[in-house]
Amino acid sequence: MSGHGDPEPHAGAAEHGRSGTRGGTGRRAVVIVASTSAAAGRSVDGTGPVIRDWLVERGFTCAEPVVVADGAPVGEALRAAIEAGQEVVVTTGGTGVSPSDTTPEQTAPLLDVQLPGIVEELRRRGTTHTPTALLTRGCAGFAGAAFVVNLPGSPGGVRDGLAVLDPVLDHLLEQRAGGTRH
Known part of the structure; x- marks a missing residue:
């Protein structure tokens, strides 16, 4: 895996973002x-x-990633x-089949609405690169107003996960907030 020293986002990136439903604010x-x-x-x-x-490029304010041990800390x-009012929560890692991979078990009880199609598409796209993509067990859905998705811990x-989310994320958030765009 590559180094953790990611560069600071371009000035104004969080404010400008994509033409989403909330214009980045x-x-x-x-x-x-x-x-x-x-x-x-x-x-x-x-x-x-x-x-x-990726989130900052789409107009989200997003601090440095929170790194926690597998299991209950997730x-x-x-x-x-969710309690802090985050609109989007993306996890990476802990979606495989090793004994410590329990991110889906930590996530599923928090979700009010499940969106299995997102993870199904992630697995489908992943298998075009590697058959082990079938082993990912992530969850996606809403916990209240927060969209939560588990991505694998591999680059x-x-x-693949970001490619799946890219065309639907703004629509998901708008729809959950009561928007009527189709």
Whole structure:
């Protein structure tokens, strides 16, 4: 994985963003990295900064990724983000089948509305690159007004996940907020 020293976003990137439903004002997002080794300082996460930069380019205010150990700390970070009023919460890591991969189990109980099609499409796209994409077990949906999605911890899984989200994210948020655009 690449280094964690991501550059500062371009001035004004968070304010200008894409022509979304809210024009970038008040749009808040957080990235949670589920990695026991990165949380302990034994490895460097390369996926969180990629997701953060993607969100900033789309007009979200997004601090540096929150890095936590796998398991219960992921659930704690998710609850904190939702309670803080984040509009989008993206996790990376912990979606595989190893015993410590429990991000989906930490996420699912928090969701009021499940969006399985997002993860289905992520797996479908991923299998064009590697058959192991079938092993991702992430969740996507809404916890109140917050859109929450679990992406794999691999650069390829993140690339595929962001490609899936790109054409639908603004519409999802608008629809959840009561918008009527079709």
